[in-house]
Amino acid sequence: MKFTFLGTSAGRPTKKRNVSALAVEFENESGWYLFDCGEGTQHQILKAGLSIYKLKAIFITHIHGDHCYGLFGLITSRMLEGCTESLLIYAPKGVKEMVESVVDISFEHLGYKLEFVEIYGGFEEEFEKFHLKVLPLIHSVPSYAFYISQKPKVKLNARKLQNDGLMPGIFYQDIKNGKDVEVDGKKYIASEYLDIREGKKIIIAGDNAEPDFLAKYLENTDLLIHEATYTEEVFEKLETKYLHTTAANLAKTAEKFRVKNLIATHISPRFEGEEILEEIKKFYNGNAFVANDFDVFELKEELRRVE
Structure with a gap:
């Protein structure tokens, strides 16, 4: 499996980071999948060299703008590129109505079929290379994680x-x-x-205040991709405690449940990223990274960053 981070900032873009978006590719499958689609994602797709024609489905974790405002441009650009293949969008309640209020999504206008599938905690779906289950999280709006079970080889x-x-x-x-x-x-x-070689188990989480809320699925997970918006020190000083995870909290949870590999993303604009990784390594002994925009990771027997 290959993971290309298209946006890794929390809330708003910075000069180095765009807002949330992640491309996932499976071995021996021609298409790719997009998890979250913050504003400007279509630009990131172009820079990463991904083909918009091969985008098979989009998964949205929650309705906050830094995770879904890029849908408007991406849907329209796909039309302008002459794409005719249908596109599935798996998203929480409200995303379909939001997109429809901005973009004319009729087939006559787009030239391709756009299908919205409303997700909820416990929703499951089978794909060519994996099984997907939707897990609820703790956030200010309904937010979800995608538990991906790669099919055995x-x-x-x-x-x-x-x-x-x-x-x-x-x-x-x-x-x-x-x-x-x-x-x-x-x-x-x-x-x-x-x-028979068992497939990998992956969790791609949206915004979430308590990583151990995923406890049932974390034990020996091959890879957890999760927000680490703040360091513990900065979080404690915030006048308003937003429902996000600190690096320390994420690391302690990953260590407790023996998560094999950890990638932190959704980094507050006040950080470069090194501070987050430093705090994670105080509490987690596994293989850990803080993602930057356009970082590419491959997960085979082990997780590695592609140079």
């Missing part, structure tokens, strides 16, 4: 089959699909010829 042990007397043919696909077969009186048990 199944490899057929053809050499073992041949050694046991079954040459390549139509039965190979049946066995790969988990079906036992009988050929010339000999039975081949599918499970004995399959190498």
Whole structure:
């Protein structure tokens, strides 16, 4: 899996960071998925070299502008680029009505079909390469995390089959699909010829005051992408305590539930990012990063930042 951070700032853009947006690509799949779409995301997509034609679906965590105001321009630019493939937008209640009030989304106007799917805590959907479940969070408006379970990779042990007397043919696909077969009186048990590698478990969270609210799904998660808007020191000095996470809180939760990899994003404009990472490393012993705009990460056996 590949993760390209298109926007990593909280609330408003800075000279170095745009507001929230994340592109996700799955191995051996031609398209890509967008998680959140803050204002200016279409510019970030161009700079990152992603194809707007291959955008398969958009997932919005919540209705705050720094997570969804980019939808207006992106939807319209997709029309101007001549895209004809339909586009799915998974979003909380209110996003569809907001977009409709700004953009004429009729098929005659856009030239492609735009479908909104309203999400809620517990919503689930199957995709080609993964299963998605929506998890509720704690924020000032309904906010959600997307729990992504990558589908297992199944490899057929053809050499073992041949050694046991079954040459390549139509039965190979049946066995790969988990079906036992009988050929010339000999039975081949599918499970004995399959190498199954479990898929990765990923959480992409929207704004959330309490990371441990995700406790049920955090245990040994392969990757948690979560906001770390403030350091503990700055948060304590705020006159108004907004419902966001501190780096320390995020790190302690990730350590408690043995999260394997952690990427912090949604960084307050008052920080460069190093302060956030420094605080995370005080409490979390795993593999941790603070994302910058246009950072690219690959998750295979391990998570690594692509240089």
